[in-house]
Amino acid sequence: MPADNAVRVLVQGITGREGSFWTERMKQYGTPIVAGVTPGKGGRAVHGVPVYDSVEAAWNGHAPDTSVLFVPPPAVKQAALDAIGCGLRRLVMLAEHVPVHDVMEVLAEARERGVEVIGPNCPGIVVPGRYSVGIMPAWARNMFQPGTVGVVSRSGSLGALVCLDMVRAGFGESAFIGIGGDPIVGTTFRDALQQFEADPGTQAVVMLGEVGGTMEEDAAAFIPEMSKPVVAFIAGTSAPEGKRMGHAGAIVAGTRGSARSKIDALRAEGAHVADVPSQVSVLLSRLLGE
Amino acid sequence: MFVEEHPAKRLLTEGGIPVPRGELAGSPDKAAQIAERLQAPVAIKAQVPAGRRGKAGGVRFADRPAEAREATAQILGARLGGFVVEHVLVEERVSIARELYAAVTNDAARACPLLLFASEGGMDIEEIHAKFPDRIVMVPLDVRRGLEAPQAHTLLQRTLLPPPAQEAIGDLLVKLYRLYRKLDAELLEINPLALTAAGGLVALDCKLVIDDSAVRRQTQIPVARLQGTSLEMRARAEGLLYVELEGNVAILANGAGLTMSTMDAVTFYGGRPANFMEIGGDAYKKGEVALSIVLGKPGVKSLLVNLCGAFARTDVMAQGIVRGWQQLKPQIPVAFSIHGTGEEEAIRLVREQLGIEPYEEMDDAVRAAIDMARPA
Known part of the structure; x- marks a missing residue:
């Protein structure tokens, strides 16, 4: 159950308009967001969250367990496989129009490694009073x-x-x-x-x-x-x-x-x-x- | 996206799967010329992006060019599966020793590709399944590993087909699977797959459906003709999703789930929904055009606006609708229900700009819209 875990959230695509907007909202709600990733934009911070170039770099410093993907549909597959490969336990894929074959590849890999994948084309999770991972108005x-x-x-x-x-x-x-x-x-x-x-x-x-x-x-x-x-x-x-x-x-x-x-x-x-x-x-x- | 037979067969050929010789004809004379050139009995097949053409009279056979001309004249212009037939495929008839079935499709429940093969073909897979359940090979595949020849050959052993045929079919299934992957197919089906007297394999028909989410990266595939009423086509051109229904209560709502639920509630309380129209996402800016489309359907008697904001903001959606209402000035009663993100501002806008008080309960708005659609 989501509520049982002490979550440590990674935001993939954190520097984009949506990623940045929702990072602020999720943080304000009390969600422990430990790091963000946007390839090529490592080193900066978004609403106080450190940004890395790769999931691996974020993983090394912060050991996140849950990733929320604010990346565009063509980039979802690689972003998800990166997160699974680094050992994250749960992925929330928000994007609509992710090619179905890409979704099947991600799910096959996730299943083998026991990783939970929510979505794609979904609004995410809210555990009221504790955290929100996604784009529902938890507040x-x-x-x-x-x-x-x-x-x-x-x-x-x-x-x-x-x-x-x-x-x-x-x-x-x-x-x-x-x-x-x-x-x-x-x-x-x-x-x-x-x-x-x-x-x-x-x-x-x-x-x-x-x-x-x-x-x-x-x-x-x-x-x-x-x-x-x-x-x-x-x-x-x-x-x-x-x-x-x-x-x-x-x-x-x-x-x-x-x-x-x-x-x-x-x-x-x-x-x-x-x-x-x-x-x-x-x-x-x-x-x-x- | 449904791909018509002729371009689908071109893709099969490129993938190394044989199809009968044939060409497209847009006129009876052209069909006769092609039949003449092929020097063989031909099949004349209506080209529309829809299945079950044979059962709808969209496939005829001709032994001579004159018959090909006549058959084509009968098929062209006819309506099949909602589409007008503009072209026929004139194809050499192949002498068939045995009809088979082969397909790869997405297995939604298992979230993986599903390989289907049957040593009987020419009918729907459902029918094959009912009549010959033991002649179907149905195997979920690991999308990361795909299908290789040794696995395909092992799978075919239980079909009891002659070993040379098994060998050839196994190789064909590998090619079929590769095409399914390359094309981002939801379904790639050859039915019937003909085993010829000489032992060759020919794809007599091909049904190809491409994942709509992948169409953008499948640039080699011709964009399908679209079907719909003139209002549906207009909505699509505006980037809106609109489905015209039979009723008289027009609906504007946001999100697929809420919009469907709104239609269901209208039906449940004894009314008849006139449409599905979703104005969530980016479509909130298109309030005016969305309004003009839903009100453009003849016989619409009332409008129900049902907004529930989650990540989409109702105040932004209401702005578009209010602006559209002020410009179009429709002479039709309307009931609003507004909840969720931005509701205070949205309700204030509707109240102040249109002088209309939104209902507090969605069900009351639904019942009001139904009452207003009834004859006085």
């Missing part, structure tokens, strides 16, 4: 409060909406994990359910899926093994077949990837499935009695 107190509900979402915008609703209903998050909207991502719903099940600080899990692929169906099979309730919402019930709905992974092909198939699989395994996002908090209140 928004109406969205993120320390609590006991684990939230995992393919979408940042839908995740934000449900978190706002939850906080208003009196809940807080043990962690928010944005796993990303691409057809192939590292951490899956099933992985997140396993992490939340193992996390003593989590009492219930909210899972926000969407049309496309079979990740939700695969996760459903794990629910009977869980001691904690799962509340789910699947976006795209009204999505037409054969059209990509914004995310590269959000496409229904025949009956494959349809919202119906996911909702049926989740209900069959005991998940509580909301019809609209606002029902998620209602279901949580019923389950956790708050």
